[in-house]
Amino acid sequence: MIFLKRQFPIIIAFVAGIMLWIRYYIPSETSNSIEEGYLNWVRIIVGFAAILGILSLLQHHLIKIRLKRPGFAFSYVTIAAFILMMLAGLAPFAIPGFAEKNMESGSLFNWLYEFTFIPMQATMFSVLAFFIASAAFRAFRARSMEATLLLLAALIMMVGRVPIGDLISNATPTFQLFGNDYHVIDLEEWTSWLLNVPNAAAKRGILLGVYLSQIAIAIRIIFGIERTYMGGGD
Amino acid sequence: MIPIGELIGTWIAVGLTLMMFSFIYRDNPAFKFGEHLYLGISVGYYVNIQYWNVIYPLVIQAMKQQHNYWVLIPTVLGIFILLRVVPSLGWLSRMAFALYIGGFAGYSIPYIVHSLLLPQLSQTLQPYSGGFGPVVNQVIILVAVFSTLVYFFFSLEHRKTVGAISRLGIVFIMVSFGASFGYTVMGRISLLIGRFQFILESFAEGGRARFW
Structure with a gap:
């Protein structure tokens, strides 16, 4: 039993890891079907993991209702909305008043998606504009050289991407360099330079570190050094 | 209508x-x-x-x-994940996680090297050609990538030369964070404008909320 609980998962991780690693270097029908099969298997497993998350969410709200915790009435809204959306998509018949069933166009699922899910999601993210602005006010106070750089880069990015940036740039005098005309301030040009040169380079530096770490972690997992995925306990 | x-x-x-x-x-x-x-x-x-x-x-x-009854294997493994809610059987979920995480570890190594790491390196080490501007940009990119890497390299103490290079790295990182922040803010503001437009257009002449 101890073998099944402790060693067997490490063996599974090792065999799966090695198989999927070396199949890359042996291009063949078999290695393609191993890759395809593994990706499909993972999608199924992740599907079940999602159910676990949903069960946990429902459990949280049911406990809240049972114990009548503050705001428990809103938990009814979550559960009712979940059941409605789930039935709308899974019911094997068209809901009365709607022409189609499941996820097809003209179904209740599609109607709920268009008139509740999309507006709420877009508004939720757009409201972040206000909070991000207040966070910016606090973060952008130029108290140090680093904060000043952050402030300048963000300001150029924000102004350079809107029509007022063009107006400001066009209002500044021009000069000639290497036979070309340039504006003293050209926010559009500065914005693309910022994105494509220092921003891309710093991101590249960070990403190179991330990729190397990912490879190191992957090797540790395959060889059973990293076992945190097994969780605690026996 | x-x-x-x-x-x-x-x-x-x-x-x-x-x-x-x-x-x-x-x-x-x-x-x-x-x-x-x-x-x-x-x-x-x-x-x-x-x-x-x-x-x-x-x-x-x-x-x-x-x-194709092979799919029963991941299905059973998926059910094992659900058994995490049963404390005495929770260990069965390790089989599913082992296959998922171990397999993905093996899958990701060649993928990261071939599709992510090497292309980024090759973009950093491009030939110096195309005129004065592109060459200057290419040098800036090389310096920025190197100094950013040094900033995150903790095996050496950040003093003297290493410290100076790492300070240069933080300059580029801050510019990058600022640019990303500005980009995100503009994205959110676009969404905000979109929502206001939605409300206004719904009630405007020919809008979808007008029944009068």
């Missing part, structure tokens, strides 16, 4: 949009209602996506139509 479903739907959508906006003033019951409704709807949506895009074609159809 606007179809009744569309008319009612637009009114609901506008109402929900305003409910969500009410959070700008402060947390309130209208926002809480919208927030909980969004949670329920999005989880229900996710269940459907998982069912119709994964479980139905890869498990049910595979068994029914192609008689």
Whole structure:
């Protein structure tokens, strides 16, 4: 039993890891079907993991209702909305008043998606504009050289991407360099330079570190050094 | 004449949009209602996506139509994950996680090297050609990548030369964070404008919320 609980998962991780690693270097029908099969298997497993998350969410709200915790009435809204959306998509018949069933166009699922899910999601993210602005006010106070750089880069990015940036740039005098005309301030040009040169380079530096770490972690997992995925306990 | 479903739907959508906006003033019951409704709807949506895009074609159809019973293995492993809620059987979920994480570790190594690491390196070490501007940019990129890497390299103490290079690295990192922040802010503002446009256009002449 101890073998099944402790060693067997490490063996599974090792065999799966090695198989999927070396199949890359042996291009063949078999290695393609191993890759395809593994990706499909993972999608199924992740599907079940999602159910676990949903069960946990429902459990949280049911406990809240049972114990009548503050705001428990809103938990009814979550559960009712979940059941409605789930039935709308899974019911094997068209809901009365709607022409189609499941996820097809003209179904209740599609109607709920268009008139509740999309507006709420877009508004939720757009409201972040206000909070991000207040966070910016606090973060952008130029108290140090680093904060000043952050402030300048963000300001150029924000102004350079809107029509007022063009107006400001066009209002500044021009000069000639290497036979070309340039504006003293050209926010559009500065914005693309910022994105494509220092921003891309710093991101590249960070990403190179991330990729190397990912490879190191992957090797540790395959060889059973990293076992945190097994969780605690026996 | 606007179809009744569309008319009612637009009114609901506008109402929900305003409910969500009410959070700008402060947390309130209208926002809480919208927030909980969004949670329920999005989880229900996710269940459907998982069912119709994964479980139905890869498990049910595979068994029914192609008689592929191999899919029972990941299905059983998936059920093992659900057993985490039973403390005495929770250890079974390790099998599923081992296959998922171990397999993905092996899958990701050649993928990272071939598709991510080497292309980034090759973009950093491009030939110096194309005129004065591109060459200067190429040098800046090389210096920025190197100094950023040094900033995150903790095996050497950041003093003297290493410290100076690492200070240069933080300059580039800050410019990058600033640019990303500005980009994100503009993205959010675009969404905000989109929501205001939605409300205004719904009630404008020919809008989907107009029944008069």
